[in-house]
Amino acid sequence: MDSNKNNIGIKLEYEVKKDDFTRAGEASSNIKKVLRQLGIDSDVIRRTAIATYEAEINIVIHSEGGTITVYIKPDRIEMIAEDSGPGIEDVRLAMQEGFSTASNKIRELGFGAGMGLPNMKKYTDEFYIDSQKGGSTTVKMTIYI
Amino acid sequence: MLIKDIKELLDAEFLAGYEYAEREVNAAFGCDLMSDVLAFVDDKVVLLTGLTNPQVIRTAEMLDLNAIVFVRGKIPPKEVIDLANEMKIVLLATNHTLYTACGILFSNGLKGITIGGVEG
Ligand SMILES: Nc1ncnc2c1ncn2[C@@H]1O[C@H](COP(=O)(O)OP(=O)(O)OP(=O)(O)O)[C@@H](O)[C@H]1O
């Protein structure tokens, strides 16, 4: 974790590894702790934790690995999840509730409901996703405090 | 309903958090899909599940859930119990199936959560 205070607020950054199911969720857990220490409203904390957790799990399950960066500013929390591919073929389809390409092995772990991206959208005030097949996936989310 | 009542009704045993037996829950949710839990569940809800991996605890942590019941006699590995202790989450284990465990709690007055105006 790299945390520093300056004019952009507080920046938190975490590396998320592919297929690392034991550590999956640690970044979001840490983000949640920091927000709690800062005395942020509990509803904002919950929504942020859910959004970063879904993004973190998607990086673990679906990507080659990536990073989660969070900026805590006086009026909002910005979250950026970025990975190094393989990208999403049809983003519109991926955004639909229930759409999932998760394997049976992943489903046995409790994922693959196809609710992660819809959840991120539902719990945040601004949601933006950019992805191409063969490229990286970037999810940017903002929650106003 | 209090955690200790849930324990009695389900003939369950504590795996973690027995010191929180007096905690109260307002509803229950039975599910093996973590994103569905994240989509619908609020705090003060007990989660009943057949999954025993660390992600179940992480999911509960994100939602501030304070109790999980493992059904079908499943016992999670030690690191999962350790994580629950660290997060102050109650873990119970029962031999009942998910359906039966939910039925017992429901018939004793613990309702489901509300989704789009319908009790789930
Ligand atoms: N970072 C990513 N890289 C590549 N593909 C992704 C990524 N995130 C999502 N996807 C694709 O979009 C689909 C839908 O994602 P979403 O998070 O909504 O559901 P899921 O991860 O399959 O299941 P759930 O989140 O409910 O456990 C995924 O099945 C996958 O095909």
Ligand SMILES: [Mg+2]
């Ligand atoms: Mg997902």
